[in-house]
Amino acid sequence: MGIFDVPTGMLVEEAAKDLKTKIMEPEFVAYVKTGAHRERAPQRRDWFYMRAASILYQAYKQGNVGTGGLRSYYGGRKNMKVRPEHKVKASGKIIRLCLQMLEKEGFLKKEKHGRKVSGKGEKFLMEKARAVEKVFKEQLRLKEEKSNEEMAKRNTAKKQRQEKQAQEKQVKTGNTAQAPQKAAQPTPPVARTGGETIAKDEAKKAEPQKAGAEKQQEQKTSEAGQEKQKDAGPAGASQSHTSETSTGSRTQQPNLLSSPKGEDSSRTQQPNLLSSPKGEDSSRTQQPKLLTEAKKHEHGERRGGTEAKET
Numbered sequence: 001m002g003i004f005d006v007p008t009g010m011l012v013e014e015a016a017k018d019l020k021t022k023i024m025e026p027e028f029v030a031y032v033k034t035g036a037h038r039e040r041a042p043q044r045r046d047w048f049y050m051r052a053a054s055i056l057y058q059a060y061k062q063g064n065v066g067t068g069g070l071r072s073y074y075g076g077r078k079n080m081k082v083r084p085e086h087k088v089k090a091s092g093k094i095i096r097l098c099l100q101m102l103e104k105e106g107f108l109k110k111e112k113h114g115r116k117v118s119g120k121g122e123k124f125l126m127e128k129a130r131a132v133e134k135v136f137k138e139q140l141r142l143k144e145e146k147s148n149e150e151m152a153k154r155n156t157a158k159k160q161r162q163e164k165q166a167q168e169k170q171v172k173t174g175n176t177a178q179a180p181q182k183a184a185q186p187t188p189p190v191a192r193t194g195g196e197t198i199a200k201d202e203a204k205k206a207e208p209q210k211a212g213a214e215k216q217q218e219q220k221t222s223e224a225g226q227e228k229q230k231d232a233g234p235a236g237a238s239q240s241h242t243s244e245t246s247t248g249s250r251t252q253q254p255n256l257l258s259s260p261k262g263e264d265s266s267r268t269q270q271p272n273l274l275s276s277p278k279g280e281d282s283s284r285t286q287q288p289k290l291l292t293e294a295k296k297h298e299h300g301e302r303r304g305g306t307e308a309k310e311t
Contacts, residue, residue: 066114
């Protein structure tokens with residue numbers, strides 16, 4: 001694996017750790033900014049070593065580098081408040097000092113146009129790339145394991161959810177199938193004492209016997225009544241008919257007398273009779289019926305009298 005095969009940030013940090021023992025930082029590092037476009041000084045305490053390692057990497061990447069090109073690379077936009085932002089170059093003092101220190105250590109060599117990475121500098125970067133490769137592979141392995149564990153957890157959670165849904169469906173279908181069966185089953189008997197259950201059982205057994213005895217008595221009474229009617233003959237029938245008519249007339253009279261508004265009711269009924277165009281015809285048709293009933297009644301009495309004389 002080469003220098004470009006590992007993450008640049010990890011390579012620069014690893015090279016900066018080793019440069020701390022080879023380069024001495026200047027005194028102004030504690031209070032200076034890296035450029036006019038920056039509002040504050042860097043927050044990291046080892047920012048000078050990080051800048052030196054980055055410059056060494058850029059020299060390996062670009063070939064020949066100089067102070068002007070690196071100033072443009074590390075520059076940025078300056079906030080002009082109400083006016084538009086402007087591109088500003090980074091500090092040249094810091095970049096020039098880093099180049100001089102790296103050249104003094106043998107990591108860079110001077111060329112006709114700028115400086116270039118030496119063999120020592122390239123070897124130094126390759127060593128750091130190998131060290132970063134191990135760490136990077138370990139991070140990749142841990143990341144892959146973590147992702148696999150998360151996927152396994154998701155799959156198990158999904159399977160559990162599916163099983164739970166299947167069980168709920170089975171329970172619902174079972175309840176719907178058992179509902180009519182439960183409705184058809186008789187209610188269980190209530191727990192009672194021994195004496196109460198025996199008395200109630202005997203009463204239930206005696207109920208059909210009582211019903212049968214009552215039916216037999218009704219049949220006997222009906223048969224006795226029929227025999228009496230047969231023995232009485234037509235005389236009894238005529239007497240029963242007269243008694244019925246007399247009782248019917250007697251029962252009707254009290255209703256007429258008892259009503260305090262009898263006269264009013266008769267008055268209210270008169271307009272209905274008068275209003276009907278066939279009032280006279282209806283009264284005429286009712287008279288023959290009354291006459292025929294009276295004649296039948298007299299004929300029955302005469303016949304009953306003749307039969308009595310003959311006897």
